[in-house]
Amino acid sequence: MTVLDDIVAGVREDLARRESALPLPELRARLSDVAPALDPLPALAAPGSSVIAEVKRRSPSKGHLADIPDPVALASAYAAGGAAAISVLTEERRFGGSLADLAAVRAAVDLPLLRKDFTVTDYQVVEARAWGADLVLLIVAALDDDTLRRLHDLARELGMRVLVEVHDEAETERAIALGATLVGVNARNLKTLAVDADVFGRLAPLVPTDRVLVAESGVGGVADVERYVAEGARAVLVGETLVKDGDPTAAVRAMSGLVAAGGAPR
Numbered sequence: 279m280t281v282l283d284d285i286v287a288g289v290r291e292d293l294a295r296r297e298s299a300l301p302l303p304e305l306r307a308r309l310s311d312v313a314p315a316l317d318p319l320p321a322l323a324a325p326g327s328s329v330i331a332e333v334k335r336r337s338p339s340k341g342h343l344a345d346i347p348d349p350v351a352l353a354s355a356y357a358a359g360g361a362a363a364i365s366v367l368t369e370e371r372r373f374g375g376s377l378a379d380l381a382a383v384r385a386a387v388d389l390p391l392l393r394k395d396f397t398v399t400d401y402q403v404v405e406a407r408a409w410g411a412d413l414v415l416l417i418v419a420a421l422d423d424d425t426l427r428r429l430h431d432l433a434r435e436l437g438m439r440v441l442v443e444v445h446d447e448a449e450t451e452r453a454i455a456l457g458a459t460l461v462g463v464n465a466r467n468l469k470t471l472a473v474d475a476d477v478f479g480r481l482a483p484l485v486p487t488d489r490v491l492v493a494e495s496g497v498g499g500v501a502d503v504e505r506y507v508a509e510g511a512r513a514v515l516v517g518e519t520l521v522k523d524g525d526p527t528a529a530v531r532a533m534s535g536l537v538a539a540g541g542a543p544r
């Protein structure tokens with residue numbers, strides 16, 4: 279069993295509890311009370327690096343990262359630094375997140391929000407929208423093609439964008455075949471938790487230039503953003519570095535708006 283299998287098993291258990299408390303038809307009925315989803319694509323696709331800044335308390339690879347007693351204060355600090363979108367971890371067991379964090383940030387911040395979780399069922403997609411998300415993550419490694427397509431199409435029907443996450447060539451082919459507009463290249467292998475900063479540069483040339491590439495994980499500072507931008511990233515998804523920084527506003531600002539020397543490579 280890989281780390282990913284183990285995480286998804288826990289996610290499914292927690293999900294079963296929520297679903298029996300609030301069945302899908304009732305959850306769906308709540309969607310009519312939710313404001314329409316915001317579109318993160320214009321900001322992410324614009325020239326110059328964009329930052330998707332993450333609210334993340336801990337992770338299976340690093341353990342405790344930051345307490346984050348007030349996720350709204352952190353998200354507001356990210357917004358003040360010019361973040362293009364905010365990612366909120368909602369997985370509880372391994373990442374210390376919650377849907378309550380997502381709802382709290384939604385109520386306070388006008389930026390597009392990514393629900394960051396291990397989404398494997400329709401219920402979680404509807405749930406994301408019901409709690410105010412504008413964007414959902416779909417991890418290709420965790421889904422078969424039929425489920426990937428079904429969840430992708432459901433998210434789009436609900437007005438959300440999908441960040442389709444890949445880590446190798448085969449997953450990248452599957453994301454492209456799906457028609458993914460936003461492709462996230464995770465430097466971390468979720469089956470082993472190993473980080474490889476060279477994965478982005480290997481996979482980026484396989485992705486058509488009309489797609490928006492996001493470099494995810496292990497971004498330690500401006501130099502990493504510059505490297506990813508030079509390799510074709512439009513955006514970076516950053517958690518650990520930002521939650522540990524004493525001045526997250528300045529940190530987001532420093533990583534934003536960087537352009538590739540000599541023009542965009544793709």
Ligand SMILES: O=P(O)(O)OC[C@@H](O)[C@@H](O)c1c[nH]c2ccccc12
Nearest residue numbers: 464494495496497515516517518519
């Ligand atoms: O904290 P980091 O190394 O900056 O990583 C952020 C983000 O990329 C990471 O949290 C992530 C990327 N894909 C995921 C899938 C599930 C959970 C978490 C993730």
